[in-house]
Amino acid sequence: MTMWNESTERPLPRILLGFLFFGSVSCIPKPDPVIAEWGSVVPELRSTELNGETLVDISDLLDIERSNSNLPALGGGLVIGDRVVAMGVSGTRKATGTEEVTLEDKWHIGSITKSITATLTASLIEDGILTWDTTVTDVVQESEIDPGWTDVRAIDLVRHLGGTPEPNMAAIFKGRMSEQPAEAERRDWIFRDVLLESPRNRKFHYTNGNYILLGAMLEELTQTPWQTLTRERIFEPLGLSSAGFGAPKDDQPWGHIPSDSGPTPIFPGGLLADNPPVLGPAGTVHMSLYDLGRYAMEHLALYSGNSDVWQGEAFKRLYEIPENADRAYAGGWILDDDNPAVEGLLIHHNGSNSMWLAKVGFAPDRNMGLFCASNYFDKGKADLVCQNLFTHLANFAPIQEKFLEATP
Numbered sequence: 205m206t207m208w209n210e211s212t213e214r215p216l217p218r219i220l221l222g223f224l225f226f227g228s229v230s231c232i233p234k235p236d237p238v239i240a241e242w243g244s245v246v247p248e249l250r251s252t253e254l255n256g257e258t259l260v261d262i263s264d265l266l267d268i269e270r271s272n273s274n275l276p277a278l279g280g281g282l283v284i285g286d287r288v289v290a291m292g293v294s295g296t297r298k299a300t301g302t303e304e305v306t307l308e309d310k311w312h313i314g315s316i317t318k319s320i321t322a323t324l325t326a327s328l329i330e331d332g333i334l335t336w337d338t339t340v341t342d343v344v345q346e347s348e349i350d351p352g353w354t355d356v357r358a359i360d361l362v363r364h365l366g367g368t369p370e371p372n373m374a375a376i377f378k379g380r381m382s383e384q385p386a387e388a389e390r391r392d393w394i395f396r397d398v399l400l401e402s403p404r405n406r407k408f409h410y411t412n413g414n415y416i417l418l419g420a421m422l423e424e425l426t427q428t429p430w431q432t433l434t435r436e437r438i439f440e441p442l443g444l445s446s447a448g449f450g451a452p453k454d455d456q457p458w459g460h461i462p463s464d465s466g467p468t469p470i471f472p473g474g475l476l477a478d479n480p481p482v483l484g485p486a487g488t489v490h491m492s493l494y495d496l497g498r499y500a501m502e503h504l505a506l507y508s509g510n511s512d513v514w515q516g517e518a519f520k521r522l523y524e525i526p527e528n529a530d531r532a533y534a535g536g537w538i539l540d541d542d543n544p545a546v547e548g549l550l551i552h553h554n555g556s557n558s559m560w561l562a563k564v565g566f567a568p569d570r571n572m573g574l575f576c577a578s579n580y581f582d583k584g585k586a587d588l589v590c591q592n593l594f595t596h597l598a599n600f601a602p603i604q605e606k607f608l609e610a611t612p
Contacts, residue, residue: 251610262292283573314555319536352402367403368413419485459559500573561586
């Protein structure tokens with residue numbers, strides 16, 4: 205999927221981008237002080253090379269965005285068509301340190317992992333491993349399973365209509381002490397705490413349990429751990445070389461928890477640095493900002509029917525909500541046609557393990573993707589910062605002008 209042809213003269217993309225973005229500035233109903241500050245800084249923005257591509261380094265704009273928050277670090281960027289056009293970071297890897305975050309750093313993306321697991325499911329469906337109508341008891345055939353699970357389908361689980369309970373975290377952490385593989389823990393959990401009782405309320409109920417159960421089903425069908433499936437079918441085809449599982453380790457940002465003295469960094473190698481691995485399909489992935497942008501870019505292409513990686517009818521269900529739905533929740537994505545960031549549809553999701561916050565979305569009508577992350581959840585306040593960043597990035601045309609100047 206391309207925004208313009210390589211051989212096209214540069215005036216054409218300027219016209220296209222002007223149409224897409226200058227017309228959208230009116231989306232902001234009144235003068236925004238942050239946008240005013242951005243306007244004073246934008247002449248100094250520089251281009252940078254990252255992963256073999258030229259993009260605009262908007263770190264100075266992220267400094268302004270972060271200045272009114274309590275976040276140790278903030279990162280984010282913008283996708284147009286098939287390019288990450290701008291990206292920036294601001295702050296420090298630890299609130300108690302001075303080492304600054306970099307454009308290459310990795311960030312925990314929490315429940316954005318749910319869309320990854322849903323996409324993985326669609327990939328397996330296209331290969332004939334299951335269908336969206338495959339039920340729990342089609343896969344897990346044990347006599348003691350409550351009969352209520354006979355009509356809980358894979359599509360119900362990705363839409364949070366499966367009636368699966370939230371895991372008992374005390375029991376989960378106790379299970380970790382056995383040092384079992386994550387897939388064995390998932391199987392233990394579904395038999396111990398889920399399948400012996402009937403499903404809970406089958407109306408929309410957001411829970412990690414739906415995706416843990418789905419991940420266990422995929423593992424049973426393929427006899428392959430969810431982590432391996434995710435690497436082989438999502439990370440590797442998209443070239444997400446930074447992606448992994450759990451809190452980022454080594455020389456990377458640390459997640460933070462609140463305390464009386466402010467954000468307190470949590471050692472990434474400890475048991476409390478992330479959700480237990482059993483929650484993997486629901487929320488344990490990390491990756492770089494650039495790769496998060498590429499992930500948004502590929503879903504933008506997939507929604508538009510232009511993906512070179514994913515094709516087939518199964519993928520279309522990722523963006524469909526059932527009739528008379530309580531919530532506009534599809535396959536790991538929220539469909540939002542009333543988001544202040546953009547006019548038209550924004551398909552998005554956020555994620556947090558209570559220490560990090562990430563947010564990603566794409567706007568098909570604008571041919572645009574947006575992404576943001578912080579190493580501090582700050583009791584939900586980080587999501588508001590990311591929402592504001594989305595609004596500003598989507599409605600600030602000079603970034604695209606800078607990108608065109610820097611691109612030969």
